Amino acid sequence: MTSRKNALPISRSEDFSAWYQAAITGADLAENSSVRGCMVIKPYGYAIWERMQRILDDRFKELGHQNAYFPLFIPLSLFEKEAEHVEGFAKEMAIVTHHRLEKVDGKLKPAGELETPLAVRPTSELVIGESMARWIKSYRDLPVRINQWCNVVRWEMRTRMFLRSSEFLWQEGHTAHETEEEAKTQAREMHEVYNWFISDVLKLYGIPGLKPNHDKFAGAVETYTVETIMQDGKALQAATSHYLGQNFARAVDIRFQSRSGTQEYANTTSWGITTRMIGALVMSHGDDDGINLPSAIAPYHVVIIPLLRSGNEDKLICYCEKIKESLPKGIRSIVDMKDISPQNKKWDYIRKGVPFILEIGLKECDQENVSIIKRASNLEKETCNISEFAANVERLLEQHDKILKDRINELAKNKINNTIKTIDELKEYFRSDTGFVKVKWSGSTDNLSVLDELSLTIRCIPTSQSETKGKCLLSGVDATTDIILAKSY
Amino acid sequence: MTSRKNALPISRSEDFSAWYQAAITGADLAENSSVRGCMVIKPYGYAIWERMQRILDDRFKELGHQNAYFPLFIPLSLFEKEAEHVEGFAKEMAIVTHHRLEKVDGKLKPAGELETPLAVRPTSELVIGESMARWIKSYRDLPVRINQWCNVVRWEMRTRMFLRSSEFLWQEGHTAHETEEEAKTQAREMHEVYNWFISDVLKLYGIPGLKPNHDKFAGAVETYTVETIMQDGKALQAATSHYLGQNFARAVDIRFQSRSGTQEYANTTSWGITTRMIGALVMSHGDDDGINLPSAIAPYHVVIIPLLRSGNEDKLICYCEKIKESLPKGIRSIVDMKDISPQNKKWDYIRKGVPFILEIGLKECDQENVSIIKRASNLEKETCNISEFAANVERLLEQHDKILKDRINELAKNKINNTIKTIDELKEYFRSDTGFVKVKWSGSTDNLSVLDELSLTIRCIPTSQSETKGKCLLSGVDATTDIILAKSY
Numbered sequence: 001m002t003s004r005k006n007a008l009p010i011s012r013s014e015d016f017s018a019w020y021q022a023a024i025t026g027a028d029l030a031e032n033s034s035v036r037g038c039m040v041i042k043p044y045g046y047a048i049w050e051r052m053q054r055i056l057d058d059r060f061k062e063l064g065h066q067n068a069y070f071p072l073f074i075p076l077s078l079f080e081k082e083a084e085h086v087e088g089f090a091k092e093m094a095i096v097t098h099h100r101l102e103k104v105d106g107k108l109k110p111a112g113e114l115e116t117p118l119a120v121r122p123t124s125e126l127v128i129g130e131s132m133a134r135w136i137k138s139y140r141d142l143p144v145r146i147n148q149w150c151n152v153v154r155w156e157m158r159t160r161m162f163l164r165s166s167e168f169l170w171q172e173g174h175t176a177h178e179t180e181e182e183a184k185t186q187a188r189e190m191h192e193v194y195n196w197f198i199s200d201v202l203k204l205y206g207i208p209g210l211k212p213n214h215d216k217f218a219g220a221v222e223t224y225t226v227e228t229i230m231q232d233g234k235a236l237q238a239a240t241s242h243y244l245g246q247n248f249a250r251a252v253d254i255r256f257q258s259r260s261g262t263q264e265y266a267n268t269t270s271w272g273i274t275t276r277m278i279g280a281l282v283m284s285h286g287d288d289d290g291i292n293l294p295s296a297i298a299p300y301h302v303v304i305i306p307l308l309r310s311g312n313e314d315k316l317i318c319y320c321e322k323i324k325e326s327l328p329k330g331i332r333s334i335v336d337m338k339d340i341s342p343q344n345k346k347w348d349y350i351r352k353g354v355p356f357i358l359e360i361g362l363k364e365c366d367q368e369n370v371s372i373i374k375r376a377s378n379l380e381k382e383t384c385n386i387s388e389f390a391a392n393v394e395r396l397l398e399q400h401d402k403i404l405k406d407r408i409n410e411l412a413k414n415k416i417n418n419t420i421k422t423i424d425e426l427k428e429y430f431r432s433d434t435g436f437v438k439v440k441w442s443g444s445t446d447n448l449s450v451l452d453e454l455s456l457t458i459r460c461i462p463t464s465q466s467e468t469k470g471k472c473l474l475s476g477v478d479a480t481t482d483i484i485l486a487k488s489y
Numbered sequence: 490m491t492s493r494k495n496a497l498p499i500s501r502s503e504d505f506s507a508w509y510q511a512a513i514t515g516a517d518l519a520e521n522s523s524v525r526g527c528m529v530i531k532p533y534g535y536a537i538w539e540r541m542q543r544i545l546d547d548r549f550k551e552l553g554h555q556n557a558y559f560p561l562f563i564p565l566s567l568f569e570k571e572a573e574h575v576e577g578f579a580k581e582m583a584i585v586t587h588h589r590l591e592k593v594d595g596k597l598k599p600a601g602e603l604e605t606p607l608a609v610r611p612t613s614e615l616v617i618g619e620s621m622a623r624w625i626k627s628y629r630d631l632p633v634r635i636n637q638w639c640n641v642v643r644w645e646m647r648t649r650m651f652l653r654s655s656e657f658l659w660q661e662g663h664t665a666h667e668t669e670e671e672a673k674t675q676a677r678e679m680h681e682v683y684n685w686f687i688s689d690v691l692k693l694y695g696i697p698g699l700k701p702n703h704d705k706f707a708g709a710v711e712t713y714t715v716e717t718i719m720q721d722g723k724a725l726q727a728a729t730s731h732y733l734g735q736n737f738a739r740a741v742d743i744r745f746q747s748r749s750g751t752q753e754y755a756n757t758t759s760w761g762i763t764t765r766m767i768g769a770l771v772m773s774h775g776d777d778d779g780i781n782l783p784s785a786i787a788p789y790h791v792v793i794i795p796l797l798r799s800g801n802e803d804k805l806i807c808y809c810e811k812i813k814e815s816l817p818k819g820i821r822s823i824v825d826m827k828d829i830s831p832q833n834k835k836w837d838y839i840r841k842g843v844p845f846i847l848e849i850g851l852k853e854c855d856q857e858n859v860s861i862i863k864r865a866s867n868l869e870k871e872t873c874n875i876s877e878f879a880a881n882v883e884r885l886l887e888q889h890d891k892i893l894k895d896r897i898n899e900l901a902k903n904k905i906n907n908t909i910k911t912i913d914e915l916k917e918y919f920r921s922d923t924g925f926v927k928v929k930w931s932g933s934t935d936n937l938s939v940l941d942e943l944s945l946t947i948r949c950i951p952t953s954q955s956e957t958k959g960k961c962l963l964s965g966v967d968a969t970t971d972i973i974l975a976k977s978y
Contacts, residue, residue: 031623033616034567035607038560040620043635046557068535071527072609072640072656073583076590076597078523086597090590094562095599096609097586099644101565101579108565108575110584110606112644117599118524120561120585120609127522131529134520140828146532151561151640155588155601167561339629 006288007350016232021161023282026351027291030161030278037159037166041275044352047299048278049169053149055201055296056171056273059193065145065173070127072150073118078126082251085125088218092155094120094166120153125219125244125270128174129252136266138257139178143186147173162279163236163489170274176254176266180245183267184222187243190271191224194239202277203294203405204228204284205412206238207436207484209460214445217270221245227459227484229408230283233415233434235459235486238280241271279489285404290351292376294404295397302333302393303354307342307361319365323358326390331397350375355400356393376403412436423450423473426485430454436486438462440479442472450474451485459484495777496839505721510650512771515840516780519650519767526648526655530764533841536788537767538658542638544690544785545660545762548682554634554662559616561639562607567615570740574614577707581644583609583655609642614708614733614759617663618741625755627746628667632675636662651768652725652978659763665743665755669734672756673711676732679760680713683728691766692783692894693717693773694901695727696925696973698949703934706759710734716948716973718897719772722904722923724948724975727769730760768978774893779840781865783893784886791822791882792843796831796850808854812847815879820886839864844889845882865892901925912939912962915974919943925975927951929968931961939963940974948973 008026012019024030029045041049057067073096079086096118098110121127132144149171156164173190177183191208198206211223220242228238249255249265258264285292295301306320320335327333336345342359349357350373357373364371370389374380374396384392415435420426426437441458451457451474465482472479497515501508513519518534530538546556562585568575585607587599610616621633638660645653662679666672680697687695700712709731717727738744738754747753774781784790795809809824816822825834831848838846839862846862853860859878863869863885873881904924909915915926930947940946940963954971961968 031620033560034619035560035562035564035616038562040560041558043555043557047555049558050556066532066536067539068532069530069538069658071522071524071529072642073524073527075524079590080597086590090592090597093588093590094585094607095587095590096583097599098584098606099582101568101575101582101584101608103579108569108579110586117587118583119590127524130523131520153561169558 007290007347008288011288012231012286019286019288020279020283023286023291023351024161027282027353029282029291032161035166037156039161039165041169044299045278048281048293048297049275051297051299052277053171056193056197057147057149059197060147060171060173063145063189063193065147065175067148068146069148069150070124070131072121074121074124074127075116075118077116078130078252079119081126082219082248084247085219085251089122089154092157093122094153094155096120121150122152122154123270123272124148124150124152124172125174125248125268126252129248129254129268132174132176132266132268133252133254136176136254136256139259142176142178142256142266143182144176145173146175147171160279160489162282163276168275170272172270172272175269176249177268178256178258178264178266180267183245183269184243187222187224187241187269187271190269191226191241194241194271194273195226197273198226198228198238198277201294201296202281203401203408204238204280205408207460207462208464209462209484211240211460212445212458212483214448215458217242219244219247221247225460227436227486228280228284229412229415229436229486230280230489231286231411232283233436233486235436235484235488236276236280236283237459237488238277239271239273242269244268244270284408285353289379291353292404293353293355294401295355298332298353298355300332300334300354301397302327302331302356302358303349304333304335304358304360305342305345305349306335306337307359316360316362316365320360323360323370323386323389326386327393328390331393346373350379355397374400376400421471421473426473427454430456434487436484438482438484439473440470441481441483442475442477442479443481444472444475444477447474455487456485457488459486459488496779496836497777500777501720501775508775508777509768509772512775512780512840513650516771516842517837518771518780521650524655526645528650528654530658533788534767537770537782537786538764540786540788541766542660545682545686546636546638548686549636549660549662552634552678552682554636554664556637557635558637558639559613559620561610563610563613563616564605564607566605567619567741568608570615571708571737573736574708574740578611578643581646582611583642583644585609610639611641611643612759612761613637613639613641613661614663614737614757615741618737618743618757621663621665621755621757622741622743625665625743625745628748631665631667631745631755632671633665634662635664636660649768649978651765651771653765657764659761661759661761664758665738666757667745667747667753667755669756672734672758673732676711676713676730676758676760679758680715680730683730683760683762684715686762687715687717687727687766690783690785691770692890692897693727693769694897696949696951697953698951698973700729700949701947701972703937704947706731708733708736710736714949716925716975717769717773718901718904718925718975719769719978720775720900721772722925722975724925724973724977725765725769725772726948726977727766728760728762731758733757733759773897774842778868780842781893782842782844783890784844787842787844788821789823789843790820790886791816791845791847792838793822793824793847793849794831794834794838795824795826796848805849805851805854809849812849812859812875812878815875816882817879820882835862839868844886863889865889910960910962915945915962916943919945923976925973927971927973928962929959930970930972931964931966931968932970933961933964933966936963944976945974946977948975948977
């Protein structure tokens with residue numbers, strides 16, 4: 001450990017929440033706008049989202065999903081068609097009631113009242129379901145696999161950048177199938193895709209599992225989730241995949257002629273992942289110098305900073321360009337020529353989590369060397385020959401990713417508790433610590449108020465079960481099911 | 490010309506408007522939704538949009554623009570800051586006034602009235618300008634070049650798929666500059682990018698030019714446009730680029746410290762292109778068999794249809810896969826194995842404008858041949874050897890593109906009239922024809938009502954001017970400026 005000053009004005013241990021905000025600002029990911037609860041995703045933050053989109057979109061297309069686009073607005077009459085669904089979303093929806101503005105006493109006022117108010121989509125099961133009902137006539141038309149990249153609005157009262165905002169960006173996949181089994185398989189397949197993306201691409205620590213019945217998506221039969229663990233021990237629900245049974249098909253009449261000639265309702269699924277993953281990246285991999293980014297989604301792998309002094313410009317710039325040119329295809333790099341001091345540039349890129357920052361002065365130029373700051377290794381410096389760096393940079397990136405992965409695994413090891421057997425022990429644990437607590441559960445919802453008091457929820461019933469016997473933490477009866485309890489974002 | 494039955498139920502000459510609708514339905518591009526004026530962009534239509542996005546996005550990034558994302562909602566107080574701007578949009582905006590729903594007498598009603606109503610963005614100059622005002626402190630921070638891919642809402646009373654819908658998808662670029670000259674150059678550069686995209690990528694016929702002052706974007710100093718000519722002789726405004734001067738910078742206070750230490754307002758631009766380009770493609774290249782797509786944005790270049798009969802399946806499918814494998818990288822192809830008749834498949838792909846449709850039966854398989862239907866050549870059939878096709882397909886695609894381009898150029902030649910000198914001649918022309926009429930204009934807006942009566946507008950002052958002298962069509966005075974008059978979408 002070093003005694004140097006950190007790049008962020010506040011550390012994780014001082015105030016995790018303030019640190020989170022400082023890490024976002026320091027990396028220039030996003031900012032608040034003048035619209036309550038709506039954020040601006042700045043170019044560097046958006047570049048991360050674009051890389052996430054590309055990776056997921058390619059995977060979805062490989063699996064046979066097609067992109068399309070559906071209306072932003074949902075008539076209330078349509079929204080009412082699935083009772084549980086509307087119940088789940090009614091409290092947080094933006095409602096359009098007028099279609100123009102008029103000046104009244106010099107002030108703009110809404111005018112032209114709509115006959116039917118429109119909800120701004122919080123999710124699109126019903127709108128896309130309506131289209132599917134038109135598209136699907138026979139079992140031959142199934143499965144239908146649709147995905148949409150778009151904005152959605154949920155009128156959150158307490159907002160937090162990336163984690164909870166009134167408007168956010170996401171992808172929502174919607175599929176319709178002939179049989180229950182096929183739809184369940186689809187929902188599980190997308191759950192696996194998300195788990196791969198979260199664990200292998202983003203290098204987060206995620207526990208895949210099923211949501212308890214009382215915490216499913218509004219209108220779903222089963223909700224699969226990946227619960228990721230943040231450095232403060234809280235859970236962040238990273239992506240969900242829902243098996244919807246025939247609930248939405250009945251609501252909007254998605255019916256088809258079956259192989260035996262009968263009319264059947266389709267079985268549908270939906271699944272989504274959002275810009276909150278950027279928040280998960282910050283809170284999983286960030287340190288007191290800023291964010292850290294896994295190579296797959298880092299906008300730049302290598303930033304080259306010329307240490308310009310008058311007199312050495314041309315030679316140095318040429319050498320920096322030569323370094324850039326020497327790097328293998330697939331390595332995203334820039335030479336930063338901006339008119340600010342090299343020192344400030346360096347700290348900017350440290351806060352932005354660029355894996356390798358190269359400071360190139362006359363010395364490096366003359367010796368054909370590069371001086372590397374390794375972001376994930378506590379800013380460790382290393383000097384090597386230009387060709388050696390080009391030859392090794394892909395391996396160095398793998399090391400970089402491994403450091404991030406090992407670090408979050410180590411955190412999870414310390415923050416996942418398997419030993420708590422009683423409510424008293426649970427209370428005791430959360431008095432001094434915050435983490436994921438794995439306990440047995442009988443499925444009873446009787447004593448959930450105990451969890452409420454501790455601000456805990458059942459995050460999931462992990463897919464991987466220990467298959468041991470024990471006593472339900474809440475009811476004390478015999479139980480075999482493992483669940484994860486945690487505080488959450 | 491052939492006497493065969495066409496693939497669409499109605500021809501362009503019978504009813505161009507009904508044909509347009511039939512072409513969209515026939516190609517499965519889009520459909521109406523249950524929300525007034527909002528359409529569903531179906532997978533095939535969206536795949537075309539995705540290709541347009543990729544091409545433009547790559548070009549924007551090459552030119553130094555960065556993507557970002559800004560809020561969907563605009564507080565009315567912000568909207569009021571630019572008087573001309575709000576005037577231009579006030580009549581067609583969706584207004585959010587409530588943030589939840591409540592059940593009243595069993596019916597859902599808007600509840601939770603907002604203190605300040607929010608407009609759903611019709612365009613984002615003010616929202617993005619507000620961010621720019623925060624980002625820009627010094628001339629060193631300039632230029633700022635931002636682009637956003639998003640949905641916007643303009644509450645159109647008369648809607649038409651792709652051409653005019655309450656919600657549409659677009660890209661909006663916004664830049665801020667130190668000097669007027671630099672901003673003007675930027676606006677012109679983006680105008681050139683659009684002209685390249687429209688003419689060279691989409692193979693449309695576009696006339697680049699300046700909008701007359703009375704028809705500029707609300708709040709702009711200058712609006713550049715590309716006016717494309719449709720087969721019915723009407724104009725479609727395809728993309729616009731605006732030099733905004735300091736109007737928006739003053740409205741939202743985008744100020745910077747200049748090189749000489751003074752505080753100056755930035756000079757800004759904005760520019761956009763929308764999903765209506767899909768409509769332009771249909772109306773430019775479509776024929777009575779459906780749409781035609783230029784190769785750059787066609788989701789598939791080659792579709793291979795196996796003429797399956799029981800007994801020949803394995804051999805035939807193998808051969809079809811072999812054809813697909815033989816094609817050069819970059820050729821987008823599929824073997825269509827769907828369980829519908831080969832005859833129906835063929836006509837589906839004809840309506841979808843796939844450049845080359847290959848019908849592969851046992852004969853082709855045994856002789857190692859391919860039978861090609863050339864979409865743009867009036868469905869002309871050709872048979873050649875599999876390796877010959879693979880070797881030639883790129884050249885064939887160039888021919889395909891050239892056919893589309895030549896055809897629209899030929900149309901434009903017949904539909905652009907240079908000979909009209911008087912209002913009587915103008916009236917006479919539009920009694921029997923519809924087209925682009927090029928006349929002289931003094932700049933006077935006195936007699937514009939004559940144009941109104943004929944449903945004509947000044948589409949643009951073409952960038953390329955003849956530099957000849959003549960008389961202003963409207964006022965009769967000496968004039969040198971050429972303008973284009975037309976009916977428009």
